[in-house]
Amino acid sequence: MSQQVVKVAGPPIPLVGTPRPVRSTVRRGSRADDRLVTGVLVLADAVVIVLACLVALAIRQNLGFLGDAPGLTGTVVRSSLVIGAGWMLAIVVCGGTNPRLVSSGAEIYRNVMTASVGAVGLVGATLFLADIQLSRPFFGTLFLVGTVLLLLVRFSVRRVVNRARTRGLLRSQMLVVGATGHVRGIARTLARETWLGYDVVGAVTPLHEQVDAEQAGVPVLGDESHLLSLVRDQEPDVVLFTAGSSASAEEFRRIAWDLEELDVDVIVVPGVSEISGDRIRMRPVAGLPLVHMDLPRARKALRWTKRAFDVAASAALLLVFSPVLAAIALSVWWGDRGGVIFRQERVGRTGEGFEFLKFRSMVLDAEARLAELEKLERDKGNTVLFKMADDPRVTRVGKVLRRYSLDELPQLWNVLRGDMSLVGPRPALPREVSGYDEDANRRLAVRPGITGLWQVSGRSDLSWEDTVRLDLFYVDNWSFTQDLLILVRTFRAVLASRGAY
Template identity: 75%
Template sequence: MLSLPARRARRDDRVVVAALVAADVAVLAAACVLAIMIRGSLSFLGVSQALPDSLVASSVVIAGVWLASMLVFGASNPRVIGSGAEIYRGVLLGTVATVGVVGAVLFLADIPLSRPYFIVLFLVGPLLLLLVRAIARRCVNLARARGRLRAQVLAVGSTGHVRGIVRTLGREVWLGYDVVGAVAPVSDRHDDESAGVPILGDESRLLDLVREVQPDVVLFTAGSSASAEEFRRVAWELEELEVDVIVVPGVSEISGDRIRMRPVAGLPLVHMDLPRSRKALKKGKRIFDVVASAALLLLLSPVFAVIALCIRLGDGGAVIFRQERVGRSGEPIEFLKFRSMVLDAEARLAELEQLERDRGNVVLFKMSDDPRITKVGKVLRRYSLDELPQLWNVLRGDMSLVGPRPALPREVEGYDTDAHRRLAVRPGITGLWQVSGRSDLSWDDTVRLDLFYVDNWSFMQDLLILVRTVRAVLASRGAY
């Protein structure tokens, strides 16, 4: 018999799936109507104005086949709606399957169907279905962030690994998981705070604890002492209790496209590609940087002129601020920005560092209300316009459009071994740090995001970061 939390979680899943299917029906109907309307407007191409009776019936059948195909390929799976590409892939695979089935039936049965109608339907339909999933993902993640559609999790494993899981799930609230307790191996020494959540007992009492806590999910982390046979027997019992099971391998901060799951002889082998810092230095990325920075410098030249005039009229000082920063492999670079601070800003820095550190950030110095910033500078920083001269840094090869931010030499002196990994690639104008909170992030989160970028680089990720940068700049969150 299902517990109350489990019943609530399954009810939430059913609501999400029902809403998604209803939206699919609506957009498929809209796509069919639009295709029929466009077909009727092509009389100048010799298309008959008369509406065949079979066209409406064909639309209903095609929509039904399309909807069923997407369900088969997981386009409405509530488990993947929050993240990843699976839900979008399900739409595309379902669409391809529908085109194949419908095309084969029309050919084999010799059923006439308007070509303009067919083309418009399968051009407009997928776009609308993908849009529905983008909106649904946004709504579900917002609901989870606000405390709804959440699942209670019981974590099983060593306290160190559980602590990492608790920290990650607490940070990424949009995933919708709340860790309510931990179950540690019998041999694991621990105290009440070592896992970040209450340790309810050892693995010998796992099933009893599941019945007591009644979680929606039991999450097995690395460090679980269960053997393969014990784990299988536990899984049988959890099946009877209708509790979901998640297994987290002992790797983290790895992008999905670097991992391949390959079951062999009953063993779920996880193949992982090596880190990609060297790929981030290849010619393709550099060519894109040169072409894009040159084009932007040309297009934004009027903006440069207006900003330079405003800075000059503000206090009569220099327009460009030049500073030594650390580039790839620790090489010094001349970093360019529009000046947004008073002329003696560097002289006043030591005094301000004693007054405030940015929310526990012990390496980077950032003040949310820095008194050295000029009136013009506040506007420039709010919309990151002060960063525009770095396009010249990109053009001459000191920087890239996307990458970790270039650090000051004194900041690099405070780096630990992990943080030095940030210097493996060219620094960037924007990066994961900028699109994930900017100066609102702690130093640990900044390093984590930069290391993820370095190790998991891909050209598509660069494009997505550039798109997200526009949204982050317009929102101005964390910009100071």
């Protein structure tokens, strides 16, 4: 089969026969990969529970004020075997080793916590009812250390699995069923988020729809009347039904019966996207899988709790970083004896302008040279946001400041003053806002932030389309927990300095 790529808006999506750069040469099959991940989790759990037992025993033996405990080691060994086996069984029953939950989301962590709490209660009740003497410090330390280690195992396995999928391992082939417009959206998302581990091998369209491979972005293999034969021919690991499928509820049930014999996973995607998991609730009623969705949360992002956190955190950071601020200011001034603070008009919430502060990282006539540079280079096809990887206007001191985002520190004053928030969409220039479409204007529903999803997801390496997509996701799915996670991820992004220029 000849190699070809369908030309669609956004990044090109390879057709069948086009080797992905990350694809592996040997296809194991998703079931084998799932068994591998499950086996690794079970083995790692066994190791960390044994390690937790040893740590708990060592701590108990070194607590001299509790006195000697004759026969403690023998009792601990016998009890640990039973506790460890029961604990691991609880983890498996609660879904703590489910390979489908490894890639993303907090569910696998919740499952481990549920299993651990259940094991604590069951073991504690058994010890009490059977009148078994077991050191309380050992008991407490075992479950505290063990639970932390079990959570770290999930975190580490998630990182390894996602990285392996990005590099072409542990991947699954997917056949997408639905209208070509919806198929194209799914295919673009999966091509962008390679860590999910899905390769779209083709599309199956509704009976009434005219076949249009250009619109779908992937090869259209046939219509739904040939679905079963296509599944047998293509042998995908997953069949995904998206919005636009012509199958009724009864037809879909019959299709599921037929697919049961073909050893293939089935995923159903509703006609919504960019929705965080905590805004969705699945509630089966009378055989109908009802999906309840909370409304967007832009208003919640303006509550006093977020503002109080911004004020307290920005004031504390200004106090802590005051020596650093003074040293940076002196370095900027010493470089060319020019001004230290760069002031610029930016657009804040509801389109109101404010004075945006940064340490100056460019030459004094940077604004005058902007028009000339805009003609020479645009950031990866970005027609709204101008960025250059090697901007000649940046000073030597400025390169260091930008690499580690130290030039952004004066914006803590913007946060304290109420112009900005610690976390939010990127503050835009008036000329950028003038080019916004209706969707992009949604970014102005909340205060702009010093950091945000755009920064921790690639910063200046992102296209304008991805920047808007991430900012809109943040606005619509805001939560205080998400803000805290973004702040934690910001430190890692700053230290890695990826996309900083």
